[in-house]
Amino acid sequence: MSNSSTPKADSSHRFRLFSPVLAGATLRERMFACLGALIAIALTGMVSGYFFGHGSHLPLIVAPMGASAVLLFAVPASPLAQPWSIIGGNTISAMMGILAAHFIHEPIIAIGVGVSLAIGAMSFTRCLHPPGGAAALTAVLGGPAVANWGLLFPFVPVALNSCILVALGILFHKLGRRNYPHVAVPAPFNTHQTIDPPSAVRIGFREEDVDAALAKFEETFDIDRGDLSRLLRQVEVEAAVRSHGAVTCADIMSRDLIAVGENATAEEARALLLKHNIRTLPVKDGSGRLIGTVGLRELMHAERLVGHTAAAVTGLPDAPAISLLPHLTDGRTHAVVIVDAGGHMVGLISQTDLLSAMAHMLPEQMAQSAA
Known part of the structure; x- marks a missing residue:
């Protein structure tokens, strides 16, 4: 058996010789x-x-x-x-x-x-x-x-x-639409202006953990400190997607959408937000394509929606639902609008929708671990 495995090891070694030296290189x-x-x-x-x-x-x-x-x-x-x-x-x-x-x-x-x-x-x-x-x-x-x-x-x-x-x-x-000069994404902060750390970083590693790990390596790495932290957080998301990727956005999204046309008044939009007890209201054009979203904050001093819509956070129906976690825990986004390839709205996933889905995922994961 050792002889039959040797060529595979050699082949793998030769393949690595041609692999990118730098992470992310293509x-x-x-x-x-x-x-x-x-x-x-x-x-x-x-x-x-x-x-x-x-x-x-x-x-x-x-x-x-x-x-x-x-x-x-x-x-x-x-x-x-x-x-x-x-x-x-x-x-x-x-x-x-x-x-x-x-x-x-x-x-x-x-x-x-x-x-x-x-x-x-x-x-x-x-x-x-x-x-x-x-x-x-x-x-x-x-x-x-x-x-x-x-x-x-x-x-x-x-x-x-x-x-x-x-x-x-x-x-x-x-x-080439590349980010240069490169500016590292700032560390997450609490948008509610309290001393509590943002919800996305209350569980898992903290910034001081990154500093402690770097100190123990006693080496210098050619990567910005902020980029390293952001990379590690994305690794956590990718691991979660791999573990729970079977549940897609289409599985848990709301399909009976509450939306408003771009020519609606601010009063009409406020009425819909209050009537349906929602915090994010999609705004669409005449063909049903998503333009943006509004909430009570955007409508506070507005008379019409034009010029007051915020950029919408979107997802695709076949994307893993867990991949929306970074958006829905950033302290600003209350819902993600699900769109098709043409930009038409097909659904919406709120923080409550994702939380409910994750609550159902946990027993299944525990059962699989026990088995």
């Missing part, structure tokens, strides 16, 4: 990164050439920009790839290299001191950027082209190259 994302780097590096060189002129002895683009482009386009969510990290990290590191070369005339010692100073300076200025080490080396070993520019070298071409690259990166990611 072939599409890598191709997108290649295209972005191609365009940005070429344009950075062109723009720098326009400023320096073809007869300048200064390089059009310094080598660390290539490494910066890898971070900017391949891992744009990394804290090491944010605009201040790229611009500040490269510029400050180049300055550290210039200072090391000026005061230390032994190249071997100067390069070590330059990189060491670069790491320290980037750490204190919160712009740690790995290519900054290469920028420091370039400043030390750059030869006459760098020596002639002296203290101006960190600004031209290093800072100029960095600014152009970041500007092109922001434009490229915006056109």
